[in-house]
Amino acid sequence: MVDKDTVKLIKERCAFMRRDIIEMGFIAGGRGAHFGPALSCTEIVASLFFKVMKHNPKNPKWAERDRFIQSKGHGCLAYYSALIESGYIDKDQRKTFKQDGSHLPGHPSRDMEHGIEISSGSLGNGFAIACGMAKAAQIKKEDHTYFCLVGDGECNEGLIWEAAMNASKNKLDNMVAIIDRNGVQLAGKTCDIMDFDLVSAWKAFGWEVTVLKEGNDPAVIVETLELAKQKRNGKPQAIIAETIKGKGISFMEGSLNWHAGVMNEEQYNQAVSELEKA
Numbered sequence: 642m643v644d645k646d647t648v649k650l651i652k653e654r655c656a657f658m659r660r661d662i663i664e665m666g667f668i669a670g671g672r673g674a675h676f677g678p679a680l681s682c683t684e685i686v687a688s689l690f691f692k693v694m695k696h697n698p699k700n701p702k703w704a705e706r707d708r709f710i711q712s713k714g715h716g717c718l719a720y721y722s723a724l725i726e727s728g729y730i731d732k733d734q735r736k737t738f739k740q741d742g743s744h745l746p747g748h749p750s751r752d753m754e755h756g757i758e759i760s761s762g763s764l765g766n767g768f769a770i771a772c773g774m775a776k777a778a779q780i781k782k783e784d785h786t787y788f789c790l791v792g793d794g795e796c797n798e799g800l801i802w803e804a805a806m807n808a809s810k811n812k813l814d815n816m817v818a819i820i821d822r823n824g825v826q827l828a829g830k831t832c833d834i835m836d837f838d839l840v841s842a843w844k845a846f847g848w849e850v851t852v853l854k855e856g857n858d859p860a861v862i863v864e865t866l867e868l869a870k871q872k873r874n875g876k877p878q879a880i881i882a883e884t885i886k887g888k889g890i891s892f893m894e895g896s897l898n899w900h901a902g903v904m905n906e907e908q909y910n911q912a913v914s915e916l917e918k919a
């Protein structure tokens with residue numbers, strides 16, 4: 642059972658993070674931003690950064706830290722907002738999102754000084770890299786956990802399954818994949834584009850699977866992630882988290898239009914006002 646103070650803290654952080662996401666996405670102007678993919682996983686990323694993972698913003702390269710790998714790199718606004726709210730990146734850097742020379746490009750680019758472990762954005766690659774890093778840690782007998790955020794549409798990539806079977810063969814029980822099952826991908830609903838049973842697939846590839854019905858509820862997320870982190874039973878862990886794409890902004894929730902988009906001033910004002918009232 643997660644205590645009330647923890648839940649309160651994560652909800653507060655999510656409120657700041659959502660504000661950062663909207664600010665940065667609006668600042669990107671005509672370049673557009675992936676709002677929906679960041680808003681669906683805000684609670685997951687916040688639970689990791691503000692409770693579950695051991696890490697130190699003052700020492701980003703601390704060898705014993707747990708690792709966060711955002712394989713669905715296009716959802717980086719959630720990652721960046723967690724790095725900003727934890728102190729890896731200055732808040733005033735928000736205005737550089739997607740600008741040349743920024744620490745905050747449109748997809749994460751490896752930048753260890755600022756807490757970004759790997760470059761990602763080509764779907765499937767981040768997960769495969771995370772499994773490789775977890776294997777290296779296993780060989781070196783290091784005791785930290787690799788948390789990798791994967792999209793449900795991303796699970797259509799063949800590379801995911803090559804890495805998944807390799808991880809179970811290698812008994813990578815230091816590896817936790819969190820699948821952000823928001824049901825909507827770039828050009829349609831995930832079930833219309835490639836309809837397969839994610840739970841059975843991950844199990845068939847040798848992973849222990851937990852389905853998280855309330856993937857935007859910090860209390861349930863923290864409990865599930867902490868359990869997965871403690872399990873060292875010879876199996877990698879997959880958490881299938883049912884979330885809402887665009888969560889928190891009424892006109893974005895569940896919408897295909899806001900996988901990525903350009904936000905006008907009226908929409909920005911509405912989004913900010915909804916966040917203030919939440």
Ligand SMILES: Cc1ncc(C[n+]2csc(CCOP(=O)(O)OP(=O)(O)O)c2C)c(N)n1
Nearest residue numbers: 678715762763764792793794795825826827
């Ligand atoms: C290898 C590769 N193919 C295609 C794309 C283009 N692309 C970017 S996001 C996306 C959809 C991802 O959907 P999902 O994994 O469900 O993530 P969500 O946006 O719902 O968080 C696609 C196809 C890509 N980034 N990489």
